[in-house]
Amino acid sequence: MNRYQHLKIKDQLFILISLIMAVSLILIFSGVQYAFRVYDQQIYRKSSQVLMMSSKSIEDELKKIEDVSYQITTDQNIQANLLKAGRDQNKYGRYRMKREIWDQLAEFTGSKRYIKSIHLFDAFGTEYSAGASSAEALKERRNMLAEKASRQKGGNVWVTMPGANGEILSVREIRSYQNLNLDHLGIVLIVTDLQSIVADLPKDLGEGAGKIAMSDGRNAFFSESPLSRMEELRLSSPDQNGYDIVEENGQRFFISYVKSSYENWTYWSLIPFDTMFSKISAMKSILISLFILFFLTAVLFGRKMARGITSPIEKLVAAMKNVQNGDFKTKPLFVASPEHQDEVSVLNRNFITMIERINELIADNYEKQLMLKETEFKALQAQINPHFLYNTLESINWLAKTNRQPQISKMTESLGFLLRNAINMKTDVLTIEEEAEILLHYFTIQRFRFEERLMFDVEIDPLVKTCPVPKLVLQPLAENAISYCLEPVIEPCQIKIKACKEGEFVYLTVADNGPGMDEGFLEKARKGLVQTRGRGIGLQNIDERIKLMFGQRYGLNISSEKNKGTTVSIKIPFQSGVL
Structure with missing residues (x-):
């Protein structure tokens, strides 16, 4: 960056034009x-709509088969025979x-087009079947299927068939x-021909949705596509709906998917990508090529344009060097006509205006310095009044001691101490x-003032005595405690002030046993919406001063319970002896 700033303007302009063109190319490409x-x-929305319609048609057929399984389990003849x-x-x-059971199952097998076979196992393991599918694989998985059916307590459960693409099982317990x-x-068990259900979808559904696949959240259990590695197409997603572009066997596919509300399934559609986007890809290449050509042309003419722009600027720089040497009466080396509104002419006229304004500011600054001296003199005069007040308080204190009035003497000394610290402007930071x-x-x-009604206890850990804090943070908290705890009631009030070190932090707490909040x-108090009754230094003011001095990690915290008192705590870092 420093090297760029040290170049001549014409070179900087040339580089800037080149960067602008490069950024424009990136933006256009991004667009x-x-x-x-x-x-x-848009394709996803369209294919998703079609896919949802396809999934609804598939699930409608599956629901019909589910009804058949319910009819079988509730059939009187089958129930009676199974009891025997x-x-x-x-x-x-x-x-x-x-x-009789075989005949009944044969009737149910022919009642729906997509039922391949029906298999019934009684409570003793005897099988009754009707249809074309073999029951060997079902016998091997009978215990697992019976366990799944038992968990449904008479409800239907759909079970996928690994290694038998195109078939799905409807399983229901007979009670x-x-x-x-x-x-x-x-x-x-009803063996359902899922392949035929998908194949018989209307063309505006099946073809519009592309090649349909189905997965159970972990693996694909059905695929209409001839692809050999469906499991590599990432057919799992935590989202309800979405789309992706994948590559398989050198061919790209646009994949959209929707989650089923009927079962824990996901429906997928696979549409060839390249055939859809071939024309758009060609147009994209043409646009990028044209822009690169335009970029090279702009670079060739950029240097020539930069030279024409920077020549009058260099003359103006010569005039500015005179100003740098302290000559505020200088004029530019050329005078621009008011009719010229190009940037260099405007810069030249603004330069003249600037010089005139600088001369005016020099004169104004001289006047302000005189006013500042006068203000400082008045501030010195204002210090006479506090000293007069201190002397008056000392006189009252002397008179109280002379007349043997220790209470008045102590109050006068304390008042003088508080007044001296409040008016002292030399520092905003004190030790604890x-x-x-x-x-x-x-x-x-x-x-x-309050006599025996006010009881207080101040406990300062010697380790934290020299820790710095903003001026006047404890006194306003004590004043609030008296206002909210002592003044509204007639019972005695206990106020405890404590300063202790915990780890790398120091905690200042003011606790009372008053009515609480x-x-x-x-x-409202935590948000600074409550106006204090004391001298006007609110809790929010204290919190802001703590954060300003130590950072956002520190500040003021209020805890209170109704009829259990209030505790105000200030958290600051441990910085012993730092002032």
Whole structure:
């Protein structure tokens, strides 16, 4: 940056023009990218709408099959035959029972188009099936399926079939409703042809949504796409809806997905990306090429333009050097006509105006210095009044001692001490020990006023006596404690002032046993919305001075409970002996 500032203006302009063009190229490229993202979002909205319609059609068919499973579990003949299972029957009785169950299952199998087969296992593990699907895989998973069905307590549960793409299981426990005992009679499994359901979607749904896939949040259990590695397409997302662009086998796909409200499934659609964006990508390349050509042209003419601009500026610089040497009567080397409104001409006229203004300011400054001297003289005169007041208080103190009035003497001494510290403008920072001394003089005066009703205790840890604090932070807190704790009641009031070190911090606390505050009033006090009854130094003022001196980590805190007193605490860093 320093090297750039040391260059001539014409070189700086040339570099600046080049940077502006480069930044413009980046902005335009970013704008094109943004337009692509907006276009992606539009495609996502459209494909998402179509995908939601497709998912609704799929789930409508699955709900019909779910109704079939419910009809099977509640069928009177099946219920009656399953109750007979396991009982002592002759061979013909057992055959007749099985025949009736098979016939019933065959009727249900033909009732819906997308049912491949129905398998029923009674409570003793005997299988009854109807349809074309093999039951070997189901037998191996029978215990797991029975456990899932049992957790649903008669409700339907959909189970995906790993390694059998295109099939999904409807599983439901059969319970006896005879006498409402709900005994376990078996489970019914309906093998559903999910592939056919998706294939039979209307074209405006299936094709508009692209190739459909389904996942259960961890793995894809159905895919209409011929892609070989569906698990690599990141078919899992914490979002309800969204889209992404992925690459598979050298081909990019636009993927949109929606979460199902029917089951814990996610529906995905895969649309070829390159065929949609080929024309837009070509237009993007043309725009970038044209802008690069324009950039090179601007760079070639940039230096020539810079030279034409900087020539009159260099003449103006020569005039400014005379001003630098203290000649405020100098004039530019050329006088610009008022008709010329270019920047250099305006700069020349402003330079003349500036010189005239500087001369005026020099004269004004001289007058202000005279006024400042006069103000300082008046301030010295104003110091006479405090000294007169101190002398008067000393006279009262001497008279009180002469007349053997120790109370008046002590009050006069304390009042003089407080007045001297309040008017002293030499420092805004005191030690905690000095603050405590001011506080003791204040309590001396208040003790004569309230007598036995005011009890106070000041405890200062010797380690923190020399720690610096802003001037007058403890006395206003004690004054507030007296105003809110002692004045409204007639009972004695105990006020405890404590300063101690805890770790790297010092805590100054003023606690009383007064009536305390309710939650509403306490919140207002913390926000600085309560006007103090004392000398006008509010809690917010103290807090701001603490933060100004030590930082935002420190400040004032108020805690109070109704009828349990109030505690005001000030947190400052431990800085022993720093003033």
